[in-house]
Amino acid sequence: MNDKMLGVLGGMGPLASAHFMVRLTQLTPAARDQDHVPAVLWSDPRVPDRTVADPTGEADPLPWLLRGIDGLESAGCGAIAIPCNTAHRWYEAMRAHARVPVLHIVDAAAAELRGMRTGSARIGVMATQAALGMRLYQDRLGALGWDCLVPSQDEMDRLVSPAIALVKLNRMADAYAPVIQVVQSLAARGATSVVLGCTEIPLAIQAGPAPDLPIVDTVDTLARAAIAWARAG
């Protein structure tokens, strides 16, 4: 009965992973409930802050992440998706621990970028300070041939980090302006598309008019990768 259930390691934040479940449903071609992807969402918002530098002891998210993976595997899940970019800091440890495949959110974004054929390898990346600091996107997309532009430290401090915090407070409308300003700044520097490499940022972008360059929404790209896994039989 539980063949091929998708495991979703979420709660980071809880709104982003709930939104991932919405998008997983909306992006699945389906005419009835039974055509949708069976999934279990492990939404444990008690996972300690993923953005702290060198967390140890009670501040260490890794035991919580592995506990979620165990729970999803016990439930019969056949693969795991993690709709939190910053949690991919522990990707190798999670992959080594898991008995089932763990989809990588950056690989899902890379697949979408390849399909977009923007004619330029120069892309913008917006993410948490922690995800940029560990070069999550820069290194993994760089190895695939993309040149990643990231916001300046001033833009991170004034615009991106406060916008992510506003989304976590359900203040999407207030988060829109700072996020769109950074998208435009990256475009002015030559980015031909912008990757929203934090699952909170798409929630801010959707609160107002769409920007005028292609956006890679990592909630949607991870959902599409999960649907492809489920469909692959």
Added chain:
Amino acid sequence: MNDKMLGVLGGMGPLASAHFMVRLTQLTPAARDQDHVPAVLWSDPRVPDRTVADPTGEADPLPWLLRGIDGLESAGCGAIAIPCNTAHRWYEAMRAHARVPVLHIVDAAAAELRGMRTGSARIGVMATQAALGMRLYQDRLGALGWDCLVPSQDEMDRLVSPAIALVKLNRMADAYAPVIQVVQSLAARGATSVVLGCTEIPLAIQAGPAPDLPIVDTVDTLARAAIAWARAG
């Protein structure tokens, strides 16, 4: 680590239960991720149609519902919420099977109605044909003193049932007009508030201007009951 996780038996439909997770998050007073309710969503859309009369064998949803309850209990959940009104047809069997409390979606709606003090016991109820046929709301709310008005058979056939089907196809905007027409018809017959006793109907109502009488959204009321359970510590 998994004290007091909420179990959510969902997938019926998958969009309604994903939306329940969104509302669970938005209705929780929280200043940071860690203040939110830890939860596991079992979203198995393969559960056979809940609206079939006298289902047996492979068409019987009950084994699937009990499998989900077992899965949620294995994951460490301490209570179960089911954001599908029609699935409450099997409430007694699920409650008898579960080792943890199972919240009842009609009791959550009754708590909200009590708090509204509309000054009248006459309320409208919109639900699936199956939920109305089994008198899910009429009997349980009737026993608590409410007089439930339900749509006519013609309104069910022409408006309510097609609107629910449209939501399941992600066509919220098209589902709005038929749903609001039935709300107005119930109001014209004397209802002082309307209970949306199908978790798909709130998704249709939100696609347009709010109706001008109080609405009891059973997605939100069940989410509030779940938050109260989690907070009761």
